Amino acid sequence: MSFEVLEQLEARVQSAVDGITLLKMELDELRAQNQQLKEENQHLRNEHQAWQERLRSLLGKMDQMNSEG
Template identity: 45%
Template sequence: MTFELLEKLENKINQAVETIALLQMEIEELKEDKANLSGKTEQLQSDNDRLNEEHQQWQDRLSALVGKIEQAEENAE
């Protein structure tokens, strides 16, 4: 009876060790994924900042042009 209990315990320990090893591999993969996503996030934030700046520049230029058109219309009257 004691031998059977030891075998069952050994099997459970082996299963636990295998499960731990698999979980550790998953953790490493998740860490790599996180690092990749962090890099992509930084790149996207940089792109977003640049595009917002370009958008503001275009708005400023368009406002200036509209102002010139309005001024020209006033002068034409």
């Protein structure tokens, strides 16, 4: 009887180890994806900043033209 209990325990432990291994792999993938999204977010923020600067420049030129005319 105790041998069967040990086999069941071993199977449960192995199942838990397998589950933990899969979760670690998933965590690594999610961390990599998160890093990629952070980099993409920073890139988009930089682009947004550049467009804002361009827009300010154009508006400044338009104001200058209006004040001259």
